[in-house]
Amino acid sequence: MKIRKLYGKIILRGKLKAITGLKIGAGRNVAEIGGVDSPVIRDPVTQYPYIPGSSLKGRLRSLFEIYIATLKDDPNFFNKDIGTKDNPVRIHVCEDYEKAVVCPVCRLFGASGDKSNFPSRLIIRDLHLTEEWRKKPLEELTEVKPEISIDRITSKTNLRHFERVVAGAEFEFEIIYNVERLDQWQEDIKNLFTAMSLLEDSYLGGSGSRGYGKVQFAFESIELRPLKYYQTGDEETVFLVKDVKEKSTKTLLKEFDTLFSDIKRYLEEEVKSPKEAVTGGV
Numbered sequence: 231m232k233i234r235k236l237y238g239k240i241i242l243r244g245k246l247k248a249i250t251g252l253k254i255g256a257g258r259n260v261a262e263i264g265g266v267d268s269p270v271i272r273d274p275v276t277q278y279p280y281i282p283g284s285s286l287k288g289r290l291r292s293l294f295e296i297y298i299a300t301l302k303d304d305p306n307f308f309n310k311d312i313g314t315k316d317n318p319v320r321i322h323v324c325e326d327y328e329k330a331v332v333c334p335v336c337r338l339f340g341a342s343g344d345k346s347n348f349p350s351r352l353i354i355r356d357l358h359l360t361e362e363w364r365k366k367p368l369e370e371l372t373e374v375k376p377e378i379s380i381d382r383i384t385s386k387t388n389l390r391h392f393e394r395v396v397a398g399a400e401f402e403f404e405i406i407y408n409v410e411r412l413d414q415w416q417e418d419i420k421n422l423f424t425a426m427s428l429l430e431d432s433y434l435g436g437s438g439s440r441g442y443g444k445v446q447f448a449f450e451s452i453e454l455r456p457l458k459y460y461q462t463g464d465e466e467t468v469f470l471v472k473d474v475k476e477k478s479t480k481t482l483l484k485e486f487d488t489l490f491s492d493i494k495r496y497l498e499e500e501v502k503s504p505k506e507a508v509t510g511g512v
């Protein structure tokens with residue numbers, strides 16, 4: 231049994247803006263009569279398009295895996311095959327707790343290995359449209375684009391209709407990071423910003439090679455909710471990171487030491503007198 235601790239939670243909030251059209255499919259690929267071949271994923275109640283937190287998290291993880299594999303220069307880093315015989319897809323997963331807790335990828339994004347699981351320190355909530363964008367009529371939020379693909383073997387052309395969220399749309403994000411190790415949280419948060427920066431120069435969702443899915447993050451707030459907050463509910467115990475509003479992921483990386491100095495000081499005190507930590511078995 232491994233003992234895990236919790237010193238508090240860092241909550242990061244802000245906006246994700248679609249710079250180009252965004253194609254996050256509902257996973258349905260069957261044409262309805264009069265419908266599109268590939269609709270965007272929508273909230274079943276409001277019908278507004280949204281971005282599942284798992285889609286954003288998965289994308290951040292895969293970009294960050296490549297980054298770490300490059301730094302480590304380890305040919306066996308991508309150790310698990312989740313594809314098929316004809317289409318192998320190799321990913322990285324640490325097999326046990328001891329490896330995961332020191333792995334920058336698995337300790338942040340989690341690992342479900344053969345021997346044990348390592349729950350992710352990150353929670354990414356579903357991203358819903360901002361209030362401003364929710365005021366717009368549904369038909370202005372998405373557009374349907376015809377796309378022609380050519381079968382390389384038969385040379386037959388195939389016309390399909392894809393739906394995408396229009397460029398400019400803004401979604402709200404909320405990311406929660408569990409501070410479980412006082413010697414790792416700074417590196418973990420910086421790694422999160424690195425993954426977010428990598429995504430901004432890559433794409434989210436489908437058809438990235440056609441120019442879809444360019445996104446940009448702008449932060450609204452970052453705070454540490456220490457255990458005292460959960461014990462007392464007192465807002466005064468929360469540490470707000472100052473001057474975060476509208477900042478980009480790159481600026482946060484650059485100004486990390488200054489911005490996080492209050493949180494750092496508080497957590498360093500915790501190292502000296504770690505009486506508050508909650509412990510639990512995993």
Ligand SMILES: [Zn+2]
Pocket residue numbers: 322323324329330333334335336337341
């Ligand atoms: Zn790992």
